[in-house]
Amino acid sequence: MSPDHDPTPESTLTRLLHADRRAGVEQGALHKPMHPAATFGYRTAAELVAVFQGRQAGYVYARQGNPTGAALEAKLALLEGARAAAGFSTGMAAIAGILLALLKAGDHLVASKHLFGNTRSLLQTMQGFGLGVSFVDTVDAAAVEAALEPATRLVFVETIANPATQVADLDGIGRLCSARGLLYVVDNTMTTPALFQPRTVGAGLIVHSLTKGLSGHGDAMGGAVVDTGCFDWQRWPHIAEAYQTGDPAGWGLLQIRKRGLRDFGATLRAEDAHRIATGIETLALRSVATNANALALARWLEAQPAVERVFYPGLESHPQHARAKALFGGRFGGLLAFELKAGIDPLAVLDRLRIVILSSHLSDNRTLVIPVAQTIFWELGPQRRAEMGIADGLLRLSVGIEALADLQADWAQALRV
Numbered sequence: 226m227s228p229d230h231d232p233t234p235e236s237t238l239t240r241l242l243h244a245d246r247r248a249g250v251e252q253g254a255l256h257k258p259m260h261p262a263a264t265f266g267y268r269t270a271a272e273l274v275a276v277f278q279g280r281q282a283g284y285v286y287a288r289q290g291n292p293t294g295a296a297l298e299a300k301l302a303l304l305e306g307a308r309a310a311a312g313f314s315t316g317m318a319a320i321a322g323i324l325l326a327l328l329k330a331g332d333h334l335v336a337s338k339h340l341f342g343n344t345r346s347l348l349q350t351m352q353g354f355g356l357g358v359s360f361v362d363t364v365d366a367a368a369v370e371a372a373l374e375p376a377t378r379l380v381f382v383e384t385i386a387n388p389a390t391q392v393a394d395l396d397g398i399g400r401l402c403s404a405r406g407l408l409y410v411v412d413n414t415m416t417t418p419a420l421f422q423p424r425t426v427g428a429g430l431i432v433h434s435l436t437k438g439l440s441g442h443g444d445a446m447g448g449a450v451v452d453t454g455c456f457d458w459q460r461w462p463h464i465a466e467a468y469q470t471g472d473p474a475g476w477g478l479l480q481i482r483k484r485g486l487r488d489f490g491a492t493l494r495a496e497d498a499h500r501i502a503t504g505i506e507t508l509a510l511r512s513v514a515t516n517a518n519a520l521a522l523a524r525w526l527e528a529q530p531a532v533e534r535v536f537y538p539g540l541e542s543h544p545q546h547a548r549a550k551a552l553f554g555g556r557f558g559g560l561l562a563f564e565l566k567a568g569i570d571p572l573a574v575l576d577r578l579r580i581v582i583l584s585s586h587l588s589d590n591r592t593l594v595i596p597v598a599q600t601i602f603w604e605l606g607p608q609r610r611a612e613m614g615i616a617d618g619l620l621r622l623s624v625g626i627e628a629l630a631d632l633q634a635d636w637a638q639a640l641r642v
């Protein structure tokens with residue numbers, strides 16, 4: 226992988242596209258076939274025992290993994306420049322898998338206060354089981370530092386927050402975690418490895434919702450936990466003795482697999498793994514189109530009389546524009562939000578759209594929009610929304626890969642007031 230050791234390094238894209246074929250062609254198939262098998266049989270008892278005890282590669286029972294999922298996991302590790310990955314049924318299952326597999330009652334974690342709503346809700350549920358959680362503004366690493374407690378074990382952040390696109394101090398928090406020996410968990414869903422590899426800021430674990438940009442086509446659900454190899458699992462106090470086997474670099478993900486998949490059963494289906502694997506073949510290409518469309522639309526929206534303000538890290542007006550530019554290689558993703566001028570009915574604007582789809586999903590090939598206050602942030606109530614700066618006229622836009630002129634024309638007619 227490293228150019229220092231390989232005289233003819235291939236790009237990640239080429240390696241991704243040829244990974245299945247090189248890993249061993251089955252019946253000439255260029256894609257890893259879909260293996261719906263729930264269980265696996267062995268020719269000899271010795272082989273069965275060796276696989277069961279983790280001394281030989283293989284599959285025991287599909288709740289813990291299957292060959293189609295494993296092919297996808299290898300590709301995710303490749304894309305993230307990481308050590309290994311474990312697939313889950315959804316992004317939420319992957320996050321729950323980390324928390325349930327690694328933490329105990331009495332432990333404490335620090336998380337962003339701008340988290341994806343369902344992740345926040347999950348953390349609040351975990352508080353009921355004795356997990357301490359501090360929600361802080363991760364735009365500033367000093368806020369994370371101020372929230373650390375003796376029982377703090379990990380820090381959980383997202384790269385670009387949804388919907389208002391705050392960009393966490395990913396680098397500063399990484400340095401803090403490494404100085405304090407804390408596990409740094411980065412949810413890379415909004416940026417994907419096409420824009421950002423959390424390994425570069427010292428993340429120990431990466432979380433993905435594979436349902437979003439990695440698959441891109443809105444036809445599969447999945448999640449993943451990726452181990453970058455940056456965290457020393459010998460320092461983690463809760464690795465069960467049974468999982469302290471082999472290379473310590475593998476202990477963390479082994480425990481996540483055993484508890485998060487085997488015990489909790491949040492298994493990625495072979496059919497979904499196959500669809501996601503097909504989707505990621507074009508991730509890099511789709512990402513170019515999405516980023517270009519989003520930046521152009523953000524600039525155009527900023528100039529519209531019906532629009533009060535636009536949140537997009539690619540705009541010079543964004544408070545973390547310089548940070549985003551440095552971290553994400555001059556690309557800013559497909560998520561933006563904008564606030565309509567007071568007095569404009571957001572639902573009436575949405576009802577005039579002909580191309581843009583009213584939907585709660587994110588990072589699809591098609592452009593999707595949702596009114597934030599009335600839907601995903603409705604449960605919080607008006608006071609919390611006001612504190613978070615979520616106006617009633619805030620629309621979240623997940624920009625797709627349609628022709629830019631068509632998207633612009635659709636918004637132009639919908640915003641005519």
Ligand SMILES: *Cc1c(COP(=O)(O)O)cnc(C)c1O
Pocket residue numbers: 315316317318341343344383387412414415433434435436437446447448587
């Ligand atoms: C969607 C999302 C998740 C959850 O993923 P699912 O696959 O829908 O369970 C987690 N984190 C972020 C940032 C997301 O956008």
